[in-house]
Amino acid sequence: MVPYEVFTSTVQYAVETERVFKGPVWSYLGLSRDVSEPSDYLVSAIGEIPIIVVRNLDGVLRAMVNRCAHRGALLCLERSGSARKFSCVYHAWSYDLDGNLTNVAFEKGIKGDGGMAPNFRKEDHGLRRIRIAEFSGLLFGSFSEGAPDIEDYLGPEVCGRIKRVLHKPLRVLGRNTQILPNNWKLYMENVKDSYHASILHLFFTTFRLNRLTQSGEIIVDESGGHHVSYSRIDQDHSNAQYEKDDVRSHNDKVALTDPAILRTFDEFGDGISLQILTVFPGFVLQQVQNSLAIRQVLPRGTDKTDLVWTYIGFEDDDEEMQEHRLVQNNMVGPAGYISMEDGAVGGFIQRGITGTSEDASVVLMGGEGAESQTSRVTEASVRGFWKKYRSLMGT
Amino acid sequence: MVLGETKREMLIQLMDLHARYSAALDNDRLEDWPTFFTDDATYRITSRADAAEDLPLGIIYCNSKEMMIDRITSTRQANIFEGQGYRHIIPAPLILTASETEIMAETSFCVIRIMHAGDSMLFASGVYRDNIVSSEGDLKFSSKTVVLDSHKIDTLLAIPL
Numbered sequence: 366m367v368p369y370e371v372f373t374s375t376v377q378y379a380v381e382t383e384r385v386f387k388g389p390v391w392s393y394l395g396l397s398r399d400v401s402e403p404s405d406y407l408v409s410a411i412g413e414i415p416i417i418v419v420r421n422l423d424g425v426l427r428a429m430v431n432r433c434a435h436r437g438a439l440l441c442l443e444r445s446g447s448a449r450k451f452s453c454v455y456h457a458w459s460y461d462l463d464g465n466l467t468n469v470a471f472e473k474g475i476k477g478d479g480g481m482a483p484n485f486r487k488e489d490h491g492l493r494r495i496r497i498a499e500f501s502g503l504l505f506g507s508f509s510e511g512a513p514d515i516e517d518y519l520g521p522e523v524c525g526r527i528k529r530v531l532h533k534p535l536r537v538l539g540r541n542t543q544i545l546p547n548n549w550k551l552y553m554e555n556v557k558d559s560y561h562a563s564i565l566h567l568f569f570t571t572f573r574l575n576r577l578t579q580s581g582e583i584i585v586d587e588s589g590g591h592h593v594s595y596s597r598i599d600q601d602h603s604n605a606q607y608e609k610d611d612v613r614s615h616n617d618k619v620a621l622t623d624p625a626i627l628r629t630f631d632e633f634g635d636g637i638s639l640q641i642l643t644v645f646p647g648f649v650l651q652q653v654q655n656s657l658a659i660r661q662v663l664p665r666g667t668d669k670t671d672l673v674w675t676y677i678g679f680e681d682d683d684e685e686m687q688e689h690r691l692v693q694n695n696m697v698g699p700a701g702y703i704s705m706e707d708g709a710v711g712g713f714i715q716r717g718i719t720g721t722s723e724d725a726s727v728v729l730m731g732g733e734g735a736e737s738q739t740s741r742v743t744e745a746s747v748r749g750f751w752k753k754y755r756s757l758m759g760t
Numbered sequence: 761m762v763l764g765e766t767k768r769e770m771l772i773q774l775m776d777l778h779a780r781y782s783a784a785l786d787n788d789r790l791e792d793w794p795t796f797f798t799d800d801a802t803y804r805i806t807s808r809a810d811a812a813e814d815l816p817l818g819i820i821y822c823n824s825k826e827m828m829i830d831r832i833t834s835t836r837q838a839n840i841f842e843g844q845g846y847r848h849i850i851p852a853p854l855i856l857t858a859s860e861t862e863i864m865a866e867t868s869f870c871v872i873r874i875m876h877a878g879d880s881m882l883f884a885s886g887v888y889r890d891n892i893v894s895s896e897g898d899l900k901f902s903s904k905t906v907v908l909d910s911h912k913i914d915t916l917l918a919i920p921l
Binding site: 538539541546565567620691694698699700708 | 805806809810819821823826834837839911913914916
C-alpha cells in the first residue's frame with residue numbers, strides 16, 4: 366500500500382530532496398559525448414538542484430551546483446556551451462572549471478577604499494562540487510560520499526543491460542521535454558509497471574505489437590531501485606506474418622496502411638525487441654524495437670515533472686537505419702503512439718488523489734515481493750521502487 | 761519568380777489553404793488532414809533548438825501520406841487522451857520563393873488547446889516551413905515542417921498541428 370500523500374505532500378517533497386536526491390544515489394546528468402572536449406559544459410539537474418557538468422582544461426570531468434557562492438545566482442544560463450571560466454552576471458565573481466573561486470570584483474576595494482572583509486579567503490568560497498561518474502557514455506552525479514562506485518550502484522545485471530544498448534558511439538537524433546502534470550514518483554511507477562502496457566496502450570494490441578505470447582522477464586535489482594523489463598520478438602509472428610496478415614487487428618477493422626513502423630531489425634542480435642530499464646531515482650533507457658531513447662525524470666514541485674527525452678541512434682547508422690529510427694520514434698515521446706498516454710495517466714492520478722489523506726494505492730499484482738519474475742503481469746518493480754525509496758527516507 | 765498580381769493571387773490562395781487546413785484540425789475533421797498533402801509529402805514537427813542543430817527527429821514524423829492516414833487511425837482507434845480541441849491562429853504567410861507551380865513559404869502559428877473541462881492554454885507556437893505545389897489552381901503541401909518555438913510540450917500532443 367502506498368499512501369497517496371507521498372505524491373501530494375510538500376513536506377514529503379522537501380525531505381525527498383535531502384534524503385533521496387542528495388542521498389547515496391547516482392542521478393543521470395547527461396551524455397559524455399556532449400562534453401567531449403576540454404571546456405565543454407552542459408547544465409542539468411539532480412532533483413530540482415541545478416548542476417553544471419564540465420570537462421576542465423586537463424580533460425577531467427567535474428560536476429558542481431550551478432550556483433554562485435556569493436549570493437546564490439545561477440552561473441550558467443545556457444543549456445550547454447564551451448567556457449574557460451564561469452562568471453556570475455550579478456557581481457562578476459569568477460570560477461575556474463574545477464569550481465575554485467578565482468576572482469572577486471573589487472576584492473581589495475577601489476583605491477584601497479572598501480573591499481571584502483579582511484578575513485575573506487577565496488579558497489573558502491568555491492562552487493559546491495559533487496561526485497561525477499561515467500558509465501557506458503552516461504554521466505551520473507552524486508551529492509553523497511555514501512553512494513558506492515557507479516558499477517556497484519547499478520549492479521552487474523543493469524550494467525550489462527545498459528551496455529547491451531549503448532555499445533558504440535551515439536548519434537543524437539533530437540531532444541524535447543514533456544511536461545507531466547504529476548509527481549515524479551507517479552512517472553517512475555508508470556515506467557516500471559509492465560502490467561499496464563497492453564491495457565492502457567491500445568496501439569500495442571490494436572496493431573498486435575505486444576502480444577501475450579511474447580516471452581520476457583522483469584529483472585529487479587537487489588536494492589529494488591533499478592529494473593529491466595524486456596520481451597522478445599515472437600518468432601511465430603515474424604515480420605513476414607505481419608505482412609501476410611496485412612497488419613490487421615483481431616477484429617479486422619483497423620489496419621496500418623504503411624507497416625514500415627512495425628518492422629524490427631534485430632540490431633542487438635539477441636531477439637529482444639523491447640527493453641525498458643530504470644536506474645533509481647530518475648533515469649530510463651528505452652529500446653522499443655529500433656527506437657532508442659534516454660529519459661531523465663526531473664521533479665518540478667509535488668505535482669509537476671519534466672520528462673527530458675534524448676532520442677539516439679548510432680554514429681555508424683546508415684541512411685536507411687536512421688530513417689527507420691525516425692519512423693519508429695513516432696511510437697515514443699510526447700506524441701508517441703505508445704507513450705503519449707503515459708504523459709496523461711499520472712495527471713489522472715494526481716487529480717484523483719487531491720485532498721486525500723486517508724487512502725492508499727494497491728500494488729499487489731504478482732504478489733507482495735520485489736523479486737525478478739518472468740511474468741510481465743506484475744508490479745514487482747513498482748514494489749522495488751518503494752523498497753529503495755523507503756530505505757532512503759527511513760520510513 | 762512570380763511577381764505583382766500573380767504573387768498577390770498566390771498569397772490569397774495560400775491563406776485560403778491555411779484557413780482550410782486549420783479549420784479541418786480545429787473542427788475535428790482529422791480524416792481530412794492528409795488530403796492537404798501530396799501523395800509523397802512529408803510532415804515533421806521539430807523544435808527551434810533541434811532545427812538549429814539540424815537534428816532530424818520528428819515529434820511526429822510522416823514520410824508518406826499513408827503514415828498521415830495511420831496517425832489519424834491511431835488517434836481515433838488506439839490512443840487514449842482527454843477530450844481536447846485546438847484553435848489555430850495563423851497570420852499572413854511569408855512567401856520566400858514562388859514559381860507558377862511551386863511555393864516556399866514560412867508562416868507563423870499559435871495553437872490554443874481547449875480541454876473538455878474548459879481549461880484553455882497557449883499550447884504551441886512556431887512557424888510552418890512549407891513547400892507547396894500548385895496544380896491547376898489547387899494547392900497542396902509537398903512538405904511541411906512544424907518548427908515549435910519551445911522544446912517543451914505540455915502533457916501530450918495527440919492531434920497534429
